Amino acid sequence: MEKVRELIVEWLKNEKILGEENIEVMNFKPEIRGKEMIDVTDSKLQSVSRRTDSESQVVNEETLSKKERLLEFSKSVIGCKKCRLYEGRKHLVFGEGNPDAKLVFMGEAPGRQEDLTGHPFVGEAGKLLTKLIGSIELRREEIYIANIIKCRPPGNRDPRPDEVEQCIPWLLGQIDIIKPKVICCLGRWATWSLLGSERVNPQDAFSRVRGKIYEWEGIKVVPTYHPAALLYHPGWRERVDVDLKLVKELLDENRV
């Protein structure tokens, strides 16, 4: 995780040099406080007052909760124009959920409903995800949900490699703040984008990749089918249930 942190900080520094004056360089370390839902949309962020230069040089990691640090971080993300996808977005979908979550569900990219609302996993696939979360005795408010890509690709096409490369530092920043024990990747794109070809062979069918435990930066990663795929293939539910049972077992092992 240290290497990831260095990459993020270096990238943020570069952005500042390039004139992105709202970007703040933070030293990411966790501070666990109460479980609170964070809800970040463009409109809500606009109401957050911006720090002055002197205040924002270094965010004091000892005084900020994870929720506050995620909010600060989101201010670096919300106006992002690093790739072409910003041109067509209605909302950038930062992610939402419990900043102290032990479990993160990670999807691929916002769809139409997500783009319209600024929230991840709404619409039919979102409702199904909420049910799946309930099937392992958790509530949506207890976990965190994010996507690899934060702006909707036109026509819901697959994200392109250069778009993933541009966007993934944002996700790594979120993970570095939340520090979950387990990540459940939803679908092949999320899985391959996070784990990379050194851990999963892109030539392998996703059916051979899912349902296994991978190690990434000290976090257990379990891939399963995306809820949107499950809507088209209801027969895959049994496999998803098996994968989520594995996720639950990992969470229970990590319970403190």
Ligand code: SF4
């Ligand atoms: S998809 Fe990611 S990198 Fe591209 S503009 Fe949106 S936030 Fe920025």
